[in-house]
Amino acid sequence: MPSYERRLTPQPFAGHPPRATPRARGRWRRALGRVTAVVSLVVTAAVIAPAPSAQAAVALEKVGNFGANPGSLNMYVYRPAALAADPAVVVALHGCSQSAQLYADNAGLTKFADQHGFLLVFPEQTSANNSSKCFNWFQSGDTRRGQGEAASIRQMVTHAASAYGADPQRTYATGLSAGGAMTSVILAAYPDVFKAGAVVAGLPYGCADDVLSAYNCMNPGVDRTPSAWAGAVRDANPGYTGPWPRVAIWHGDNDPTVAKKNADELRDQWTAVHGLDQSPDRTSTIGPNSTRREQYLGVDGTVAVEVDRVPSIGHGTPVDPGAGATQCGATGTAHFIDCICSSHWITGFFGLDGSAPDPGGLPAPAGLAATGATDTSVTLNWNRVPDAASYAVYRDGTRVATPAGPPFTDTGLSPGGSHTYSVAARAADGTEGARSSQINASTTGAAAKCWTANNYQQVQAGRATTSGGYTYAKGSNQNMGLYNLAVTHTLKESPTGYFVIADGTCP
Template sequence: MRSISDTIARLRKLSPSTLQAAGRSNNLTSVDDCGTNPGALRAMLHVPPGLSPQAPLVVVLHGCTQTAATYDNGSGWSELAERFGFAVLFPEQQRANNPNLCFNWFSPDDVRRGSGEVESIREMIVDTVKRHELNPARVFVTGLSAGGAMASAMLACHPELFAGGAIIAGLPFGSARGVTEALERMRGRGHDRASLGERVRAASPHCGPWPAVSVWHGNSDATVDAVNAAMIVDQWRELHGVDEPDTTERVAGNVHRIWRDAAGRAVIEEYLVAGMGHGTPLATHGDEACGSPGAHMLDAGISSTYRIAAAWGIVPAVAPPRPVKAFVAAPASPVRQDVAATINDSLRAAGLIKP
């Protein structure tokens, strides 16, 4: 008869990835052949079944140490897509490009139009829109931290692709060239404020309207200083030709400012989240709630995912009551079956359950 210690030792041999897969679903599907992919990124996609033609597309860029699946699980973007009818594309960084899985927002070759990671993401967007008959006029991009800085790069290098963007705990475009400068800018040091708008204008031949931009940052962020949020706002104020905010209010205890253009369109908004550190702000209760708290996915009592989507007009401005789902036991996945079988075999061998 095996001892209980032998049983525990056997269970510990189950890999962490196996246990995680047993406890978490993954809505994303890998997509191949999106183009030349010079940045060597991976494309992950969620298209809800029966999605209507000309539906919107949201491009989501994860932060350092994260994958597409972990960021989706935390932020709830595919959950929201299922509920309100849009597609979600997750470009995913690979360790061969960056050992910490950061998008290389500080590498000149990766944030230049037609080159590197920016070009890979553009190819993924164009392919996804065409393949799934999505609306090219309703494409949006968002990202956290390094993903937020890469969202800044996408908006600068390809403004013609996007109706709007959202930058969470990110940095302004063109703020660093190399790792040393990147670390300094993250601390809020050494920024050149003189040419913020000009850097974006020089990044593409664009001469049309600029995308609307939403900026989110925790005022207690010790990883990317909140001065970067102010500089992103300044960068896009210059491009949109707006000065003072038209609206300043408190939303769930957080400062929310809105800038409108001459036509009254909200072109920039900023949320400064009170007491929040480095991460994506989530709400775990209420009708806006989606996603799950975790590393850099922070329960702040306000859902950035829902409110960003609402600012883009792809979900209702006021969240409707969340549907109550009837519980239906799903068939066990092969991974869950393997885990359960291992546990049962071990307990049976230890004499803790009957044969």
């Protein structure tokens, strides 16, 4: 991933400075030359420097004027010879130190555009914006709806509809590294525009707001709760009530640049946005290298979130050079890794290979509700699903029972406890369909106890422990941050001796 330069400035410009003129930018870059040189030597020269491409260049069209361009990006288009009527659009975002041309030549997406007739839009970063040509996924001026680079990419999609007849209802995005992180940005900023996205070796939306926090997000990664990650996405569009984009997450298990922890955090973010828990509904292996696939089904039975964990590779786009139906890409350039053709699987995830998105088997049960409670039990009811042989009941993300049908009473609970439930229908062979929407249900009896205090006080009171300078809630082991007086949390005890972070939610 990057060396990051733009907008690393002293106050008053830190965080969200005005876009400078070329002359002012030059003065600013010279003032920061030593800082940038160190970052570039550590990251760009050692990790990212590309080798010459190994195949002939793909024919791209440069679009000189695509409309409003507050992010000062370049736009390139790949138009297949057999462009479909009302074609879908896939926005493809390159990684640091790469270009639109390099990404088009090696990622393999153009093969499937030729086969299925969709249009490819390649935004391109410039060195005037970022010295290593990284998309600025960590700067608030470029990651908000209607601003900076995010707004420029959205305008490219608008131009594609007017200039090429593209279908605005079938717009998708994918990208590598900083391009993957920018994919997260545009999915969060424009959920009304993008139906789905694929983040390759990228990061969650809202992880960083400056250069230093960006590096911490990359490695070792930042641990937040699913609800906190989802809150960052929802805050990008307060009041938005439409459908959220489906998201595929691709990550190498040995990535030294963007820690594989980010795949988990991305999963947590987008499953929570979709109202799902973090336990996969289905797991499988795909491709010649047995990539592990985890799928999380939405209430309509389609795959809402997918995680593809690629074994034994580092930082880059997974490709598989060759002429086979599931092969693509080239490996003569750094960060295109010979293992599996991710573009083939991503095209399928978008539903652009002629097939509909995977329906995922039995639909989700509707009407889940808590219909009764005692001090130690909760009774659930839901609508039966045709052809279901049984049902799986999940409490707090863990399957606790497989009753033949509703109603079901969950027993052995603690008084005053609160739990999250969902239900899935099961076929006769035990295969589970999509899970229902989650509901919260509480037992009666004494209300859960809550304490608000700084981390030092929570540890001293026996409600938390400390290790390696960090504080962890007893029982749940949730990371509460640094062990000091400056960090304050509310802890809820339920059941006795088990504490969870309940900031702003504890009665």
